[in-house]
Amino acid sequence: MTDAPQAFEDIAADFEFLDDWEDRYGYVIDLGKKMPPLPDALKGPETRVDGCASQVWIVPRVEEGAPRRLHFDGDSDALIVRGLIAVLRALYSGRTAQEILATDAQAQFQRLGLTEHLSSQRSNGLRAMVARLRALAEAEAAGA
Numbered sequence: 001m002t003d004a005p006q007a008f009e010d011i012a013a014d015f016e017f018l019d020d021w022e023d024r025y026g027y028v029i030d031l032g033k034k035m036p037p038l039p040d041a042l043k044g045p046e047t048r049v050d051g052c053a054s055q056v057w058i059v060p061r062v063e064e065g066a067p068r069r070l071h072f073d074g075d076s077d078a079l080i081v082r083g084l085i086a087v088l089r090a091l092y093s094g095r096t097a098q099e100i101l102a103t104d105a106q107a108q109f110q111r112l113g114l115t116e117h118l119s120s121q122r123s124n125g126l127r128a129m130v131a132r133l134r135a136l137a138e139a140e141a142a143g144a
Contacts, residue, residue: 004108007090012111021117032082038075051128053121054078060136067096070140084126092133100137105130
């Protein structure tokens, strides 16, 4: 497993200062509110994530150069899900396909204590988002 990027480590450090789940939940929502909204033109069936109770869209873009790095933008109609997208962006965006594939998102979310506090629907949606990001990284790795 590869180390988490600094942006994710900053979130983990902030979580340590928050005493209870309600504060952490609010923090995740705030992270989502700070993300720029995805333009409607990018909210189509090709960017929609299936398996989420909410509407979720994830749009990849590749930073050319050596090594090629993947970046992700996303959006949701649910505030907490927007926050989860923000956390996933901190974990995955700006990394190579190999780094993404070597990252155990489940373990990183357990560090934050998120996995035990999400409803089963939200947990399923989170797994679907991670699966989409990993599939995008696999496609990039195969094409590289």
